[in-house]
Amino acid sequence: MTLYRATDAADTMNMVAMLIAAYCERTGMAAHTLDSYLQVGQQAIRAHGTDEEDRSHVAGLLGEALSYEAMRASTNRMRYHRGQRQAEQAQQPEDDPQKLFTVACLHGLKARLCDDVDSLDSYLPPQVAAMARKVAEALEVPELATT
Structure with a gap:
């Protein structure tokens, strides 16, 4: 189910990226600039x-060993070492304000969609939880006054 949800999220993010790209195109962004921002060379098909x-x-x-046969290909070695670096970085505290803000936005959106804003305090660092709570509050739909 996790993989199913991840591919749904990838498809949704692709739609968002294309919506933004269409806007950029409409406002006159050069095609080569748009292609570079879309990172078209990185597009991979899951099929x-x-x-x-x-x-x-x-x-x-x-942290598993890579077989001798797999190590012979330079792209495999590159991806293996990238995985090692990512695993090491995941163990270090996050201090990049942009990344913290992105994490807070994602958690705030999820909390609002699940209607579970109180869960933010239970598993996030305090500064991320505070930002996520602000995001969730900003997404709250105000109730209409009845007359």
Whole structure:
């Protein structure tokens, strides 16, 4: 189910990116600039399934050894080492304000959608929880006054 939800999220984010791209195009952004912002060279299709590079990345994330055969390909080695670096970075406290804000926005949105704003305080660092609560409050739909 997690994979199902992740692919739904990827599709939704793709739709959001294309909506923003259409707006940028409409306001006159140059095609080459738009392509660079869309990172079109990084687009991957899920239909082909996983490959050796993906398995190498996971091995690096999980701290597992990579087979000799897999290590022979430079792209596998690169993805393996990237996974190792990401695993190491995940163990370090986050201090980038932009990343903290992004995390807070995502948690605030989720809390509002699930109508569970109180859950924010139970598992987030205090400064992220405070920002996430503000995001959730901003997304609250005001009740209409009845006459």
